[in-house]
Amino acid sequence: MSTAVYERIRKNPKFDELVAKRSRFAWTLTAVVLGIYFIFIMIVAFKPKLLATPIWEGGTASIAWPIGAGMILLFWLLTGLYIRRANSEFDDINSEIIKGAIE
Amino acid sequence: MNRGMLKFAAVALALSWMGLAMAAPDVGQAQKQPLNVHAIVMFFIFVMATLGITYWAAKRTKTASDYYSAGGGITGTQNGLAIAGDYMSAATLLGLTSMTYFQGFDGYIYCICFYVGWPFIMFIMAERLRNLGKFTFADITSYRLDQRQVRTVAAIGSLTVVVFYLIAQMVGAGQLIKLLFGLEYWIAVVIVGVLMVVYVTFGGMIATTWVQIIKACLLLGGGTLVMLLAFSQFGFSFEKLAVQAVANSKKGLALMAPGSFLSDPVTAVSLSLGLMFGTAGLPHILMRFFTVPNAKEARKSVFVATLCVGFFFTAVAIMGLAAITLVGMNPQYFEGGELGSKLLGGNNMPAMHLAHAVGGNMMLGFLSAVAFATILAVVAGLALAGASAISHDLYANVIRQGQATEADEVRVSKRSSLVLGVIAVLLGIVFEKQNVAFMVGLAFGVAASCNFPVLILSMYWKGLTTRGAIWGSIAGLVSAVLIVVLSKAVWVVVLGNEKPIFPYEQPALFSMPLAFFMAWLGSVTDTSVRAAREKEAFEDQYVRAQTGFGAAGAAAH
Numbered sequence: 183m184s185t186a187v188y189e190r191i192r193k194n195p196k197f198d199e200l201v202a203k204r205s206r207f208a209w210t211l212t213a214v215v216l217g218i219y220f221i222f223i224m225i226v227a228f229k230p231k232l233l234a235t236p237i238w239e240g241g242t243a244s245i246a247w248p249i250g251a252g253m254i255l256l257f258w259l260l261t262g263l264y265i266r267r268a269n270s271e272f273d274d275i276n277s278e279i280i281k282g283a284i285e
Numbered sequence: 286m287n288r289g290m291l292k293f294a295a296v297a298l299a300l301s302w303m304g305l306a307m308a309a310p311d312v313g314q315a316q317k318q319p320l321n322v323h324a325i326v327m328f329f330i331f332v333m334a335t336l337g338i339t340y341w342a343a344k345r346t347k348t349a350s351d352y353y354s355a356g357g358g359i360t361g362t363q364n365g366l367a368i369a370g371d372y373m374s375a376a377t378l379l380g381l382t383s384m385t386y387f388q389g390f391d392g393y394i395y396c397i398c399f400y401v402g403w404p405f406i407m408f409i410m411a412e413r414l415r416n417l418g419k420f421t422f423a424d425i426t427s428y429r430l431d432q433r434q435v436r437t438v439a440a441i442g443s444l445t446v447v448v449f450y451l452i453a454q455m456v457g458a459g460q461l462i463k464l465l466f467g468l469e470y471w472i473a474v475v476i477v478g479v480l481m482v483v484y485v486t487f488g489g490m491i492a493t494t495w496v497q498i499i500k501a502c503l504l505l506g507g508g509t510l511v512m513l514l515a516f517s518q519f520g521f522s523f524e525k526l527a528v529q530a531v532a533n534s535k536k537g538l539a540l541m542a543p544g545s546f547l548s549d550p551v552t553a554v555s556l557s558l559g560l561m562f563g564t565a566g567l568p569h570i571l572m573r574f575f576t577v578p579n580a581k582e583a584r585k586s587v588f589v590a591t592l593c594v595g596f597f598f599t600a601v602a603i604m605g606l607a608a609i610t611l612v613g614m615n616p617q618y619f620e621g622g623e624l625g626s627k628l629l630g631g632n633n634m635p636a637m638h639l640a641h642a643v644g645g646n647m648m649l650g651f652l653s654a655v656a657f658a659t660i661l662a663v664v665a666g667l668a669l670a671g672a673s674a675i676s677h678d679l680y681a682n683v684i685r686q687g688q689a690t691e692a693d694e695v696r697v698s699k700r701s702s703l704v705l706g707v708i709a710v711l712l713g714i715v716f717e718k719q720n721v722a723f724m725v726g727l728a729f730g731v732a733a734s735c736n737f738p739v740l741i742l743s744m745y746w747k748g749l750t751t752r753g754a755i756w757g758s759i760a761g762l763v764s765a766v767l768i769v770v771l772s773k774a775v776w777v778v779v780l781g782n783e784k785p786i787f788p789y790e791q792p793a794l795f796s797m798p799l800a801f802f803m804a805w806l807g808s809v810t811d812t813s814v815r816a817a818r819e820k821e822a823f824e825d826q827y828v829r830a831q832t833g834f835g836a837a838g839a840a841a842h
Contacts, residue, residue: 273580
């Protein structure tokens, strides 16, 4: 039923623009998350002592905890960053493309 | 329909009361905890409320879309809470607190591994899932491939995950309820099974969603309250909390760094892969993406879910650390009242004892009821996902080849959930004395190796053909199960052999790449006419995935 519409969407240069922009953004964020996460896992696996460093000179609480909590917070903020752009900028282009294709 | 509903609810209630009555004589027995009146009263309020919701939902469930996906009418925030409710099981509350209590930072590493799948789902999957799917994730994998074959393997993958996960939850539920409420093990398992079937059969996705939302709020609220009360005893100073934990734990300073638990790099990497990508392949989680009206709301739900999960895991870690001092230094929580002997009720109890330590019987009762509610919500989500795989994938699209009416499909689904309930109860009773810890790992391993690779390839790779999808799924499923069976957790611990055949317990590092490789190999060597047609059909799918045009929208009520 919609193959014709899909083709019209596909031919719209804005479609390519949307896909390129959104993909670049999504993959960049993914790379940041995976990169940080796997560096962390590698440290856990190979250099665990590094994380035992106290937060304050002579203190007991180690940097491991704030690093862990920081990762959780950062990753959540990045998901927020993504939907801020996706739900406004990208979705606007998107609805424009669809409107253009069905008219 | 409504009369049946009432009858069922009455039976459920009667069974629960019967359980209570039978539990009473057990109060004096040694091993079980005394009957916990606070917990039982609060749990009954929860059960009554959820049965009320189920009744309300049953009246609104008219079409297949209402039944499977709540008619696409759930908002992003509601769905986010429900996803969190689906994802955070009692094992999260009890197991991860206990892990931090005994192992320190290793517990928090586990939390982070469980968490990191969420941002990934947000960036790479959420919007495509919503744009392509309808009721089950097999809708996506089979979008342009052979319906019968691809749906069959997807359903096998889903059911494998669901059954292992259900067994783990059932056994956990039985043990927990026996401990917290003073009920017999089998009665607890039957109550969980009956309530699960009632929610799913009568209320479908609408009831399941609201049970999960309520449970998520209770769990977050209860956990936060206990965490704050505990943390306040250290003046909200993390340094003070850490100093006392280190002083009072057998592990000492080792609490503050990654320990022996993840010392082997292969296990660490494999576990982290399995937990991360397994999350993205759990059928009951994926199904939740079809309950929102569009991609915008799907993204919002991941945002909310990520916040809830991340926050809760951090609260759990603080609870674990606080329990080292507040529970570990209080003789009343140990067998025989002796510090250093076994914890009363077993190693999973630090969270519960902590609730008692900071808030007395009232708080213990509340957290016990929350733990029970948590189990109910998780098993309901699992049962619905399993029943949908049977009715929507196997029955409607494989057996009837798309010719079944909606009414038929829903009827089959309801019967399937009943069958799944019976199986879950029976297996729960059979596995009572077994160590089922490996089953959650196995469920995640299969999700990461059998479901995830084919799902992600079907969305992103034009070249995937039916043959590739089948090869990939089967390779992932078989290798993940085989590795777990031959590893220490099953081969030695369960089967009683002397040495494991496979040295590592976590399958994902091996089985996931194998699944990807086989999916690739099966596809590139596939030169059939069908394969060419399937590759061509990617174009339309791609446009729909990107724009959401033609996606199943919210049902008009």
